[in-house]
Amino acid sequence: MKDKIWLSSPHMGGNELKYVHEAFDNNWVAPLGPNVNGFEQDLEKFLNTDVKIAALSAGTAALHLALIECGVGYGDEVICQSMTFSASANPIAYQGAIPVFVDSEIDTWNMCPVALGEAIRDRFAKGKKPKAIIVVHLYGMPAKMDEILAVAKEFDIPVIEDAAEALGSIYKGKACGTFGRFGVLSFNGNKIITTSGGGALVCHTQEDKDKAVFLSTQARDNAPHYQHSHIGYNYRMSNICAGIGRGQMEVLKDRIQARREMTQFYIDLFANIEGINVFTEPSTDFYSNHWLAAITIEAGKVGKTREDLRLALLEDNIESRPLWKPMHLQPVFKNAVYYGENVAEDLFNNGLCLPSGSNLTDVEKERIKESIVTLFN
Template structure:
């Protein structure tokens, strides 16, 4: 069987001997343009974590988003880690982290020696519930713990409510680090994701809006912070002929070859976001008349629609999200539950936080559907027809 174009690998076989996914959730969208940029970079001889494509990728992303500085790194996690370090976050600090996110958001805090304190989500958008933030910051202050940062996540490509969040943090004297790993191409009130707070992090993992296979980027309006991160990301090496390292640094720099792929992807960003938005609109029409079913953050027209997520009320719908997932999986179509809340992950059980149960309910009732820009019209049609058949059988 042929490999799915743009897939993360060849079809696999699960423990039951069944064929693996033929239609993936969010496969990388790469083609001739990326190939030409990569070949050009290879032929230039710049294959190490330095070179003209790396410098150009940083400049082009910064110009695209309207920030003065950017540092291309090995992952979005690395960007979060170094942003926190550059802000002085370390042992003894706590950092406010949404519980509905990928574990890397909390792990980056743990790398610094600080401790994450979790906050629940807005059930409509899945983003940080800003209404809980003042109370949580007061509780932390009363406990005598210094807050190193608040780390909102632009979940599934929808920006957090920065209009409400930033003034709260400013009044409390707490810096904001924006986890925009999933949100390149999205916006909030006309301002691009990745431009809020003291610093922001993007991810270019294989399943993101644009990919460098693996990679990420730190963005900031603070050029001093940008240069501090750049220094730390290159093993804290001083610019002298011999190797001189005044402090512990990190091997976090993106390679020039991967940056070349990123430059090509950035040129196609608008097209790829448009494809994802079109698919979300098709899902919205399909489920519009289905009782008990809604799309997460369905009123956000500025989202990049990285993943379109359903939320299912089984009492109204007459079926569970997991049943739809199983039906699609039977035909080789990949789905995924909404993020499992971090406070429920074994690594973070018992962590402090302000929790309402919203994130856990979304985890139990939500489902991310195939959303990739690389999906062909035929693959889109197959997904929609398969869902239609599932719904028809339950009328």
């Protein structure tokens, strides 16, 4: 069997081990140390705005802490983009809160501002004021943040940006993850850079960061003994993982360029096949890191379905994946309220993510091309 071509595999830069060895040499293996501080500073500099970063064990942990800092508790409602990975919605349940899902719009595949407004007005009419709004920058594509923030401001509801897939993406000259009350980043193994497992909370004040660090280190009070006045969590990033992150930050710009080139590869590949649309920016206001290249297939025009292509690639040991199944269609959230139409559902039924790794070789790209051309010819 041919070697597997992965959807998005880790890509080391070369200097990760230098920082890891420094941690071992100095016995800094705990969830604090020079690499944690350095990684946070590297991220703050990269985001190029006045933010404070708390490095954590996962993006999910960051989202959970953001909800806590926004005051979300048992029985509260939180509006969440439906088309996303489950980690965007699960922390709502951690807090005993209730998710309210909102459809996407077709330009960016992200939260529809019109449906968002309709959802909030209806919740108000039912005597409910949502405590927070979770918007996702799907596959690295920035959401329509101006419109979403305008709706949020009208109703005085804080926005949490799930930018787990969007490190390096930019909306109107500003980094994704820096628009909302909080932003969330992920460094999972398949992300554009990785710390093996890890994430970060993007804060706008030192007070918010300090609270996140306090909660993420078991909320230990300032006392000579172990005293706790709040429920805490074991969410802080280790100095070892942060060392990997520091090495990855040195090559982040190269990784973004390589991912964007993969999307251009697919644009060129599908240019003469009517009915296959490559997911790309709707205007120059949007700059995507194109973490994952994605397409939609109009089966009536092409004569092939999303599943036909996925199975053809699988036969050649090439990994691809349907778009995220919307949260309001997931069994675990079957009783959740949903606002919108069928945009997210249609995208799921007709969309496919294609191999996008920054470490794909020319030989692997040729294999991908041959497999696709063979199917459609």
